[in-house]
Amino acid sequence: MTTMLTVEKLSKIFTLHQQGGVRIKALTDVSLELSAGECLALAGPSGAGKSTLLRCLYGNYLPSGGKISLRHLSEILDLSAASPQKIMEVRRYSLGYVSQFLRVIPRVSALDIVAEPLLETGAETAEARQAARELLNRLNIPPRLWALPPATFSGGEQQRINLARGFIRLRPVMLLDEPTASLDRANRKVVRDLIYEAKESGSALIGIFHDDEMRSLVADRQFQMAPPNGREKAE
Amino acid sequence: MTRPILSARGVDKYYGGRVGCRGVSFDLYPGEILGLVGESGSGKTTLLNVLAGRLSPSGGRVLYRGPDGSEHDLQQLSEAGRRRLLRTELGFVHQRAGDGLRPLVSAGANIGERLMAGGWRRYGRIRSEAADWLARVEIPADRLDDRPADYSGGMRQRLQIARNLVTRPRLVFMDEPTGGLDVSVQARLLDLIRHLAARLDLAVVLVTHDLAVARLLSQRLMVMKSGQVVESGLTDQVLDDPQHPYSQLLVSAMLQV
Ligand SMILES: Nc1ncnc2c1ncn2[C@@H]1O[C@H](COP(=O)(O)OP(=O)(O)OP(=O)(O)O)[C@@H](O)[C@H]1O
Ligand SMILES: Nc1ncnc2c1ncn2[C@@H]1O[C@H](COP(=O)(O)OP(=O)(O)OP(=O)(O)O)[C@@H](O)[C@H]1O
Ligand SMILES: [Mg+2]
Ligand SMILES: [Mg+2]
Numbered sequence: 001m002t003t004m005l006t007v008e009k010l011s012k013i014f015t016l017h018q019q020g021g022v023r024i025k026a027l028t029d030v031s032l033e034l035s036a037g038e039c040l041a042l043a044g045p046s047g048a049g050k051s052t053l054l055r056c057l058y059g060n061y062l063p064s065g066g067k068i069s070l071r072h073l074s075e076i077l078d079l080s081a082a083s084p085q086k087i088m089e090v091r092r093y094s095l096g097y098v099s100q101f102l103r104v105i106p107r108v109s110a111l112d113i114v115a116e117p118l119l120e121t122g123a124e125t126a127e128a129r130q131a132a133r134e135l136l137n138r139l140n141i142p143p144r145l146w147a148l149p150p151a152t153f154s155g156g157e158q159q160r161i162n163l164a165r166g167f168i169r170l171r172p173v174m175l176l177d178e179p180t181a182s183l184d185r186a187n188r189k190v191v192r193d194l195i196y197e198a199k200e201s202g203s204a205l206i207g208i209f210h211d212d213e214m215r216s217l218v219a220d221r222q223f224q225m226a227p228p229n230g231r232e233k234a235e
Numbered sequence: 236m237t238r239p240i241l242s243a244r245g246v247d248k249y250y251g252g253r254v255g256c257r258g259v260s261f262d263l264y265p266g267e268i269l270g271l272v273g274e275s276g277s278g279k280t281t282l283l284n285v286l287a288g289r290l291s292p293s294g295g296r297v298l299y300r301g302p303d304g305s306e307h308d309l310q311q312l313s314e315a316g317r318r319r320l321l322r323t324e325l326g327f328v329h330q331r332a333g334d335g336l337r338p339l340v341s342a343g344a345n346i347g348e349r350l351m352a353g354g355w356r357r358y359g360r361i362r363s364e365a366a367d368w369l370a371r372v373e374i375p376a377d378r379l380d381d382r383p384a385d386y387s388g389g390m391r392q393r394l395q396i397a398r399n400l401v402t403r404p405r406l407v408f409m410d411e412p413t414g415g416l417d418v419s420v421q422a423r424l425l426d427l428i429r430h431l432a433a434r435l436d437l438a439v440v441l442v443t444h445d446l447a448v449a450r451l452l453s454q455r456l457m458v459m460k461s462g463q464v465v466e467s468g469l470t471d472q473v474l475d476d477p478q479h480p481y482s483q484l485l486v487s488a489m490l491q492v
Contacts, residue, residue: 017480018487059469061476084455084469085264105429105451106422 001035002071004173004204005057010066012052026052029066032223034173039195039205041215044225050208053225054175057206058097059087070094070173092120096174098166100181102158104151110136111146114164121169128168135164139190156182167194174198176207180214192217238300240265240406240438241286245295248281254462255281259295261457261467265405268432268439270453270470272446272485278462279442280330280410286440287327287408288317299325302405322352326399326407330414330442332391336398338384342369345383346398353402368397372427389420393427400431406438413448425451446489450474458482 012027026049034040042050055061057068059079068079072094082090091097105113111132118128136146139160145153150161159182166174176195180188188211195218198205209215215222239262248255256278263269271279284290286297288309299307301324309317321327329335336345346365347355355361366379372393374386383391392412399407412428413421429452432439443449449456450470457467458479466479477483 014476015478017483055475060471062468062472062478084472085267087469088454103450105426107426 001037003033004036004071005032005034005206006067006069007032007057008067008069010053010056010068011064012049012056012061013064027056027063030225031066034204034206036172036202036204037199038220039199039207039218041219041222042206042208042225043215043222045227048225048227050225051177054097054177054206054208058095058175059091060097094172096166096169096171097177098163098174098179099177100159100162100179102150102162102165104149104158106149106151108149109147110141110150110153110161113150113161114168117165117169131168132164135168136161138194139164140187156184156187159183160187163191163194167198170198170201170203172203174203174205176205176209178208178210181210188214237265238304239263240300241440242298242300243286243295244298246282246285246292246297247294248278248285248290249293254278256285256459257462259464261464263406263438263440265438266436267455268437268441268453270449270456271440271442271459272444272449272456273459274485275444277459279459281462282459283408283410283440283442287325288312288321289327299406319352322349323402324405326402326404328392328395328399328407328409328412330411332383332388332395335395336383336391339382341380341382342374342386342394343379345394346401349398349402364401368401369394371431372397373423389416389424392416392424396424396427396431400435400437403435404437406440408440410442411444412441413443413445421448428452446474446486458485 008031010027010030014024016022056063063080070077070079072090114132115128141160150158163179180191241263244260246259247257259282273279285292291310297309343365346368347361350361366376369379374390383394413424441453453470456470456473457464460481466482477486
């Protein structure tokens with residue numbers, strides 16, 4: 001199996017200067033490895049650092065120590081030392097991130113928000129919009145909503161827009177932070193299928209799943225994260 | 236990797252004994268939008284003016300790299316050479332639209348002037364290109380012969396953007412382009428800037444005090460305080476995990492970005 005991602009002794013400490021310099025140890029010496037086609041579930045109590053880990057991997061949080069190596073195009077890249085330009089390129093081609101919350105853009109329709117990742121890598125507008133329609137359909141977003149900016153959509157609708165945007169172009173490594181948190185049963189099944197298809201096509205996934213059923217269905221392995229100051233171990 | 240379109244190295248600007256900006260170094264790449272944020276008086280406008288060659292630095296260098304790869308130190312260029320660049324490959328969008336427009340000539344002439352500076356001569360073509368750009372910035376065609384003085388604030392700002400972009404510049408400097416506009420007008424303008432920048436593959440240095448605007452438009456962010464850059468990085472990283480005490484203060488002062 002091709003190794004897609006290697007994390008070695010990753011640590012993250014937040015220093016809150018506004019609070020008199022309080023330091024929060026969110027991650028201590030986290031090490032893991034991820035292969036193509038597998039899905040790893042992050043488990044652990046609230047505050048264990050699951051989201052922090054995904055954000056460090058995406059370049060959204062700056063690690064305080066350790067190393068993140070990602071397969072990018074045909075090289076192995078040290079993400080923790082990559083320039084902002086490089087991280088933007090990595091996000092375009094190699095690394096996807098789907099959070100629970102959609103960041104809406106004023107005046108941009110749901111359809112265009114979903115199509116954007118395809119356009120970024122050079123797809124034709126018509127082709128990108130067609131792919132977006134298909135995915136919105138699969139996620140049961142009614143066509144009457146497609147042309148509207150999602151600012152006024154319900155939580156579950158926004159989350160599905162976000163999922164569509166995340167899955168419209170599968171990247172070799174996908175990070176999922178509670179992607180099904182506010183979805184009903186039917187839509188959770190759609191997401192399950194999207195994850196299956198991603199694995200089939202060789203993507204490696206790391207996910208945080210709040211519901212045990214979903215986790216046992218999609219995850220091949222679990223990575224247990226301990227509450228602050230505890231230890232992490234792989235199962 | 237492509238080479239930077241703009242490089243600043245150790246740029247200082249003093250006004251007598253007062254610091255405008257100090258020790259600023261960075262590279263900007265083609266097609267990239269760099270946000271410049273910081274409190275009032277932190278040196279954003281000063282830095283922008285130095286970068287655009289509108290103010291001469293007290294120290295350091297600014298290099299602009301042309302489409303053919305040639306490097307230009309804006310301060311070393313002749314006045315005529317600098318003006319030519321500023322009217323063709325570079326653009327400057329002022330916070331007060333009036334500073335970037337001629338209030339008493341028509342909107343069409345405001346746009347056409349930059350084309351003429353770029354060598355366009357045929358009146359008919361200049362006029363139709365101006366009309367085309369008016370449409371792109373969503374100003375009704377029947378306002379082509381009106382003067383900017385008769386436009387609303389939001390329209391004036393869009394006209395200023397059209398005037399700058401008509402020559403297809405590669406690099407545009409913007410100083411608070413949405414400052415002082417209503418929220419709804421702002422949203423429209425932001426959307427316009429976002430689209431045009433992507434379509435024309437523009438590099439932009441964008442000064443704003445609004446972190447939400449920075450989040451929406453810029454890929455990279457520099458935080459300034461007392462004339463110095465205290466933190467820089469990917470926009471979402473700086474906003475979600477700010478490192479410097481001042482950046483943390485700035486982010487925590489915002490409601491939701
Ligand atoms: N941007 C931030 N600034 C400061 N502290 C943060 C930041 N993000 C996370 N933390 C802190 O890091 C710790 C880990 O948080 P994280 O969100 O990673 O936990 P989690 O395992 O995802 O929890 P949950 O299951 O509740 O989502 C917490 O103490 C949290 O307060
Ligand atoms: N022409 C000038 N002569 C003297 N001092 C100046 C001049 N222009 C700016 N300054 C000073 O330089 C510092 C930086 O000013 P600048 O206009 O660059 O700040 P800014 O970050 O753009 O602020 P704002 O957000 O209020 O526009 C300030 O202390 C200002 O008073
Ligand atoms: Mg979390
Ligand atoms: Mg200013």
